[in-house]
Amino acid sequence: xxxxxxxxxxxxxxxxxxxxxxxxxxxxxxxxxxxxxxxxxxxxxxxxxxxxxxxxxxxxxxxxxxxxxxxxxxxxxxxxxxxxxxxxxxxxxxxxxxxxxxxxxxxxxxxxxxxxxxxxxxxxxxxxxxxxxxxxxxxxxxxxxxxxxxxxxxxxxxxxxxxxxxxxxxxxxxxxxxxxxxxxxxxxxxxxxxxxxxxxxxxxxxxxxxxxxxxxxxxxxxxxxxxxxxxxxxxxxxxxxxxxxxxxxxxxxxxxxxxxxxxxxxxxxxxxxxxxxxxxxxxxxxxxxxxxxxxxxxxxxxxxxxxxxxxxxxxxxxxxxxxxxxxxxxxxxxxxxxxxxxxxxxxxxxxxxxxxxxxxxxxxxxxxxxxxxxxxxxxxxxxxxxxxxxxxxxxxxxxxxxxxxxxxxxxxxxxxxxxxxxxxxxxxxxxxxxxxxx
Amino acid sequence: xxxxxxxxxxxxxxxxxxxxxxxxxxxxxxxxxxxxxxxxxxxxxxxxxxxxxxxxxxxxxxxxxxxxxxxxxxxxxxxxxxxxxxxxxxxxxxxxxxxxxxxxxxxxxxxxxxxxxxxxxxxxxxxxxxxxxxxxxxxxxxxxxxxxxxxxxxxxxxxxxxxxxxxxxxxxxxxxxxxxxxxxxxxxxxxxxxxxxxxxxxxxxxxxxxxxxxxxxxxxxxxxxxxxxxxxxxxxxxxxxxxxxxxxxxxxxxxxxxxxxxxxxxxxxxxxxxxxxxxxxxxxxxxxxxxxxxxxxxxxxxxxxxxxxxxxxxxxxxxxxxxxxxxxxxxxxxxxxxxxxxxxxxxxxxxxxxxxxxxxxxxxxxxxxxxxxxxxxxxxxxxxxxxxxxxxxxxxxxxxxxxxxxxxxxxxxxxxxxxxxxxxxxxxxxxxxxxxxx
Numbered sequence: 001x002x003x004x005x006x007x008x009x010x011x012x013x014x015x016x017x018x019x020x021x022x023x024x025x026x027x028x029x030x031x032x033x034x035x036x037x038x039x040x041x042x043x044x045x046x047x048x049x050x051x052x053x054x055x056x057x058x059x060x061x062x063x064x065x066x067x068x069x070x071x072x073x074x075x076x077x078x079x080x081x082x083x084x085x086x087x088x089x090x091x092x093x094x095x096x097x098x099x100x101x102x103x104x105x106x107x108x109x110x111x112x113x114x115x116x117x118x119x120x121x122x123x124x125x126x127x128x129x130x131x132x133x134x135x136x137x138x139x140x141x142x143x144x145x146x147x148x149x150x151x152x153x154x155x156x157x158x159x160x161x162x163x164x165x166x167x168x169x170x171x172x173x174x175x176x177x178x179x180x181x182x183x184x185x186x187x188x189x190x191x192x193x194x195x196x197x198x199x200x201x202x203x204x205x206x207x208x209x210x211x212x213x214x215x216x217x218x219x220x221x222x223x224x225x226x227x228x229x230x231x232x233x234x235x236x237x238x239x240x241x242x243x244x245x246x247x248x249x250x251x252x253x254x255x256x257x258x259x260x261x262x263x264x265x266x267x268x269x270x271x272x273x274x275x276x277x278x279x280x281x282x283x284x285x286x287x288x289x290x291x292x293x294x295x296x297x298x299x300x301x302x303x304x305x306x307x308x309x310x311x312x313x314x315x316x317x318x319x320x321x322x323x324x325x326x327x328x329x330x331x332x333x334x335x336x337x338x339x340x341x342x343x344x345x346x347x348x349x350x351x352x353x354x355x356x357x358x359x360x361x362x363x364x365x366x367x368x369x370x371x372x373x374x375x376x377x378x379x380x381x382x383x384x385x386x387x388x389x390x391x392x393x394x395x396x397x398x399x400x401x402x403x404x405x406x407x408x409x410x411x412x413x414x415x416x417x418x419x420x421x422x423x424x425x426x427x428x429x430x431x432x433x434x435x436x437x438x
Numbered sequence: 439x440x441x442x443x444x445x446x447x448x449x450x451x452x453x454x455x456x457x458x459x460x461x462x463x464x465x466x467x468x469x470x471x472x473x474x475x476x477x478x479x480x481x482x483x484x485x486x487x488x489x490x491x492x493x494x495x496x497x498x499x500x501x502x503x504x505x506x507x508x509x510x511x512x513x514x515x516x517x518x519x520x521x522x523x524x525x526x527x528x529x530x531x532x533x534x535x536x537x538x539x540x541x542x543x544x545x546x547x548x549x550x551x552x553x554x555x556x557x558x559x560x561x562x563x564x565x566x567x568x569x570x571x572x573x574x575x576x577x578x579x580x581x582x583x584x585x586x587x588x589x590x591x592x593x594x595x596x597x598x599x600x601x602x603x604x605x606x607x608x609x610x611x612x613x614x615x616x617x618x619x620x621x622x623x624x625x626x627x628x629x630x631x632x633x634x635x636x637x638x639x640x641x642x643x644x645x646x647x648x649x650x651x652x653x654x655x656x657x658x659x660x661x662x663x664x665x666x667x668x669x670x671x672x673x674x675x676x677x678x679x680x681x682x683x684x685x686x687x688x689x690x691x692x693x694x695x696x697x698x699x700x701x702x703x704x705x706x707x708x709x710x711x712x713x714x715x716x717x718x719x720x721x722x723x724x725x726x727x728x729x730x731x732x733x734x735x736x737x738x739x740x741x742x743x744x745x746x747x748x749x750x751x752x753x754x755x756x757x758x759x760x761x762x763x764x765x766x767x768x769x770x771x772x773x774x775x776x777x778x779x780x781x782x783x784x785x786x787x788x789x790x791x792x793x794x795x796x797x798x799x800x801x802x803x804x805x806x807x808x809x810x811x812x813x814x815x816x817x818x819x820x821x822x823x824x825x826x827x828x829x830x831x832x833x834x835x836x837x838x839x840x841x842x843x844x845x846x847x848x849x850x851x852x853x854x855x856x857x858x859x860x861x862x863x864x865x866x867x868x869x870x871x872x873x874x875x876x
Contacts, residue, residue: 023589023733034588034656036771132586138734140586147585148570148578150472151461151754218472278740281719295461295751296576296741302716303737313733316589324771330764333474 006323007042007075009101011092012082013052013063016106016133017044019312020080021057024319031316035324045070071095078322080315081105086113097121097129102328104318106133106311112207112223115214120339128331130318135208136161138310139303140317141289145215146336152293154216158436159253161208163285163305164192164199165231169249169270170283173239179232191285191306202228202251202268209253209268215336216255216291217264219344227349228268238359238429241387241400245357247272248280252434258347265347272357272433279436292437350409355384355433358401360418361425364391368423369399375421379414381406396425402433444761445480445513447539449530450520451490451501454544454571455482457750458518459495462757469754473762483508509533516760518753519543524551535559535567540766542756544571544749550645550661553652557777566769568756573646574599576748577741578755579727583653584774590731592654596874597691599646601723601743602630602637603669607687607708608721611677617670629723629744640666640689640706647691647706653774654693654729655702657782665787666706676797676867679825679838683795685710686718690872696785703785710795710871717874730875788847793822793871796839798856799863802829806861807837813859817852819844834863840871 008024010017024031024041032038042062046052049065064070079096081103083089089110096103103122105111111118111134122129132142136159145154160166164186171182183200186192198204206226214221231251239249252271255264273280278300282288287305292298304310321327331337362368373383385402403411415428446462448455462469462479470476480500484490487503502508517534519541521527527548534541541560543549549556549572560567570580574597583592598604602624609620621638624630636642644664652659669689677687690709693702711718716738720726725743730736742748759765769775800806811821825838841849853866 019733027589027591030591031589034773036773138731139737140582143586144578144582144739147759148581148755149751150758151465151469151751153465153468278716278719281716293576293751295457295747295754297745297748299577299739299741301582301737301739304735307735309733310735313587313589313731316733317586320588321585321768324768326764326768326771329767330759330762333762333764335472335474 005038005040006077007040007073008078008080008319009043009045009070009073009076010041010080010082011045011070012084013044013046013057014082015308016311016315017082018055018057019308020082020315023312023316031320035320037323039319039323042076043070043073071099076101078102078104078319080319081107082315084109086110090114093118094121097125097127100125100127102127102322103129104315104322105129105131106315108134108204108207108211112210115211115337116220116339119337123332123339126332128322128328130322130327131211132318133311133314135212136287136289136301137163137303137305137307138313139287139289139301139305140314141212141301142215144301145212145291147330149291149293149296149299152295154291154293156256156292156437157209157212157216157254157289158279158434159209159212159289160250160279160282160287161253161289161305162199162205162251163287164196165205165251166282166287167191167285168200168231169251172234172236173243173248176236178236179234200232201230205251205253205268209255209266212289213255213264213266214338214341217257217344219264219341220338221266221344221346225344225346226266226268229270231270234270235429237398238357238431241359242272242357242431244387245385245402246275247433248275249431250279254434263345263347265349265352267349269432272431273436277436290436298437350407350412352408353405354408355405355435356403356411357431357433358403358415359429360399360401361396362399363423363425364395364397371421371423372399372418373401375414375417376401376403379410381410381414443476443478444515445478445511446516446518446757447481447483447508447511447514448479448518448520449483449508450522451482451484451495452520453746454749454753455520456493456495457746458520458753461750461754469758473758475761477757477761480514481508481511509537514539516540516542516757518757519545522547524548528552531556532559535563535565538563538565540565540760541567542753542760543567543569544753546572546642546645546649550648553649553775554658554777557775561770561777564770566760566766568760568765569649570756571749571752573650574725574727574739575601575741575743575745576751577725577727577739577743578752579650579739580653582739583650583729585768587729587731587734587737590733592729592731594694594730594875595647595650595654595692595727596717596872597647597650597727598688598717598720598725599691599727599743600637600643600689601725602634603643603689604720604725605629605723606638606669607689610672610674611681611686614674616674617672638670639668643689643691643706647693647704650727651693651702651704652776652779655695655782657702657779658776659704659782659784663784664704664706667708669708672708673867675836676795676869679797680710680795680869682825683823683840684713685871686713688717692872701783701785703787703790705787707870710869711874715874728874736875788845788850790846791843792846793843793873794841794849795869795871796841796853797867798837798839799834800837801861801863802833802835809859809861810837810856811839813852813855814839814841817848819848819852
């Protein structure tokens with residue numbers, strides 16, 4: 001070994017932290033070979049000190065539940081933050097950076113909310129923040145986007161970035177389960193948290209696309225700027241109608257450069273994409289990110305978006321890239337992070353163009369469909385398909401309408417008019433149809 | 439700009455070189471922002487000097503057809519080698535490295551043949567070689583494999599690494615074209631060279647898997663060690679029978695850690711994979727690489743595997759990573775390249791286990807299939823399916839046999855026995871069926 005050992009402190013020894021400790025212990029020799037110096041886990045901070053010691057993941061004498069004692073550890077040059085959340089975790093990260101320690105984090109909520117400030121703090125103290133694990137779990141999509149695709153003007157990102165939601169949608173589509181049943185199964189299998197709110201409402205996905213879009217477009221976007229709709233309101237019937245039309249449903253994180261070349265349309269919502277698309281083939285708890293660059297065209301990155309060892313794989317790769325000395329240099333030399341960029345010019349969501357799927361419950365009598373579709377026509381929205389099955393049900397029948405490209409604002413206004421008609425029952429269902437670039 | 443400009447010399451201004459020159463000119467300002475210093479194309483070497491000048495890709499005064507004059511350019515810190523081949527290109531690369539210049543190359547043939555020597559030479563002279571464009575065109579799979587997945591013991595690679603072959607197979611499968619017709623169409627569209635030999639015989643794919651497997655497994659593999667079979671002998675009938683059984687055909691580059699944990703099975707051949715696999719969805723001239731890591735599980739990288747701008751995207755990213763100063767540091771600090779590794783322990787191809795598809799032309803009379811399958815049984819190979827359609831054709835009928843897992847050596851021996859039977863016409867067709875890991 002040409003260089004001396006590098007000391008690593010770990011905050012939070014839950015599922016992912018346990019995986020990190022395991023990798024650093026089991027692969028110590030291989031990692032030392034690969035980066036040219038030993039990587040030593042020298043301190044571990046966890047509120048549940050006794051549980052960690054009993055788990056045998058680390059020697060008892062390096063485990064502490066005292067924050068000051070953790071940060072006083074001599075020779076600790078890298079701090080891995082896996083505490084989660086935006087409170088204590090933020091304090092920990094700031095304290096490490098101010099001491100010139102490099103930070104590795106999987107904390108998407110923290111970076112989506114406070115990224116610019118924290119990146120600036122790192123820069124000021126000649127430290128760095130590595131965050132591959134914050135988006136797409138084990139998929140090295142941050143590395144690919146920043147270093148591999150750097151010669152491109154990125155035009156669009158389309159991501160399936162939440163394994164819980166993708167599992168739920170795969171079960172609903174493939175096995176005809178209702179949303180509630182699919183969620184319950186995801187919880188039983190450990191794919192969903194006991195409180196799945198942040199996942200199923202799209203909040204977690206919004207964090208990730210805020211981070212990825214900031215990097216891809218060289219702008220500042222925070223999670224509060226990303227309109228998000230989740231999977232929790234989806235009706236199995238719409239997935240079935242969509243399938244008849246050739247579409248699969250996916251919770252997509254979208255960031256698209258608008259035709260003006262400068263503004264960016266960003267959002268998270270369940271979308272229909274054509275079954276033949278590669279993204280439509282991403283099933284179960286897997287994630288994928290499609291990136292469209294002006295030179296490279298379409299590239300896609302696929303893998304496990306969560307889970308103990310996949311996420312630990314990304315965390316430990318970050319630690320190794322810091323230990324090898326190159327990542328801190330890249331972080332300081334390159335203008336990649338949002339602290340160096342202007343706030344994004346975000347397109348007004350109402351101005352975004354797309355095709356749409358609509359489902360209305362129409363009274364089963366002559367002229368109703370004509371009346372409803374006239375509201376669309378009045379808004380300048382033309383139709384590409386209308387689907388109504390024969391039914392022997394009651395007085396209302398579901399009618400599915402597929403539009404050509406329309407401004408979202410115009411569409412929503414027409415939908416409000418349709419909803420107010422006395423021949424229509426309940427609110428119409430609106431789902432965006434995304435035609436991915438060739 | 440904190441730092442001074444970095445001078446770049448370009449050898450070979452053909453299709454990809456033209457794309458590189460275009461990107462460096464059009465995006466100069468953006469790139470300078472991203473890496474913190476201007477990147478300046480300061481010299482261009484091409485035998486067809488006049489053509490290059492007339493193309494307007496570069497100022498006439500930087501274009502030369504004189505090698506010495508090229509290398510005498512002051513301030514040239516990076517040399518992009520796009521000459522191709524293993525003769526003059528090798529000389530150019532060596533000359534640059536000996537002068538301490540960093541080299542960026544897309545030359546898979548050169549690296550697969552002389553990689554260890556050239557990497558060692560770079561190391562000796564404190565230079566570096568960047569080669570993202572050598573494998574998978576615009577897909578940043580080298581970056582992902584080396585930096586992003588570094589915490590993993592890689593267990594297997596499965597790659598679709600030649601766009602020409604994948605285009606041909608997609609046309610044969612999807613449109614029922616013969617091999618000759620699909621090749622002619624590929625040539626007309628510019629997907630295949632006038633002399634397509636290196637592509638269609640699997641040689642180009644062998645170069646790429648030699649490079650990728652060397653990196654992934656931390657060993658030394660040269661292209662001569664990779665057994666390769668191409669797509670040029672494929673019969674449309676076998677693709678049809680395979681489709682009936684649920685399979686798609688792909689020219690796969692395979693490198694798999696064997697059950698002993700140390701030896702590696704490596705090769706290139708047309709394989710059947712189940713239609714539901716993500717790799718089966720990779721159509722047309724696109725490429726993809728599936729990587730299985732012990733921690734991350736399955737990840738996949740997809741994009742354009744060739745073409746002017748995608749390949750230029752990878753070349754320029756390499757230049758930018760060198761200009762930013764981090765790549766040379768990573769190259770020197772990390773033990774990634776095959777010059778630092780032992781020759782691979784390659785598994786005897788005959789010892790590799792797989793399932794197989796066989797097609798024989800059997801005389802249409804009682805007992806023939808029993809006789810043929812007995813040869814397999816005698817070799818300890820059991821069958822999972824036998825497919826024989828009713829026919830009103832002549833005296834021989836095609837019979838398709840699918841085996842369970844068998845040693846390749848045993849299978850080929852049984853096939854030789856079957857071929858020698860007087861009730862069998864012509865050589866049996868043998869196609870490996872790859873069951874990708876879960």
